[in-house]
Amino acid sequence: MSDTPEFSRLHDLRGITAAPVELVATPEECAALAKRFGLVAVHSLAASLSLQAKGPEVSATGPMRAEIVQSCAVSGDDLPASIAEDIAIRFVPLAALEASEAEAEIELTPEDLDVIGYTGTSFDLGEAVAQSLTLAIDPFAVGPNADEVRREKGLIEEAASGPLAEALRGLKDG
Numbered sequence: 807m808s809d810t811p812e813f814s815r816l817h818d819l820r821g822i823t824a825a826p827v828e829l830v831a832t833p834e835e836c837a838a839l840a841k842r843f844g845l846v847a848v849h850s851l852a853a854s855l856s857l858q859a860k861g862p863e864v865s866a867t868g869p870m871r872a873e874i875v876q877s878c879a880v881s882g883d884d885l886p887a888s889i890a891e892d893i894a895i896r897f898v899p900l901a902a903l904e905a906s907e908a909e910a911e912i913e914l915t916p917e918d919l920d921v922i923g924y925t926g927t928s929f930d931l932g933e934a935v936a937q938s939l940t941l942a943i944d945p946f947a948v949g950p951n952a953d954e955v956r957r958e959k960g961l962i963e964e965a966a967s968g969p970l971a972e973a974l975r976g977l978k979d980g
Contacts, residue, residue, distance in 0.1 A: 812838035815932030846875040864897040878949035897929040
């Protein structure tokens with residue numbers, strides 16, 4: 807088994823330009839990501855990331871788009887989903903990251919979130935996008951047949967699906 811991620815796109819720190827980096831997963835990479843993340847399918851995954859270096863630290867920001875099919879958390883039915891997220895990731899040399907983690911008291915700031923360590927002069931933009939995708943997936947997504955399955959399994963009472971329950975759900979969703 808290879809240690810290389812399914813959607814690997816190594817980028818060298820010395821090759822950063824003003825132009826955004828376009829990342830598009832191949833059909834084979836999408837299939838491998840679906841398997842890794844336990845999805846029915848990943849039809850597409852793409853990102854357009856602007857890179858900005860501050861010494862050895864690199865910020866990658868931009869939109870990520872994906873079309874996936876996941877299973878309904880209740881019924882198991884196929885549930886297509888479109889994901890559109892703006893991602894912001896910082897790549898930091900692993901040695902600096904480990905040194906900051908060794909401090910006794912850690913206070914997280916927004917700049918500390920979505921930080922990925924790297925060694926050498928290259929970091930993996932593709933794997934960062936794949937990790938962002940998995941974080942964007944709703945682990946409790948339910949489809950239109952979820953309440954019916956809940957009723958069949960005795961998980962909700964008939965009263966919980968009446969007009970009042972629908973009105974309350976409407977308020978909650980709105």
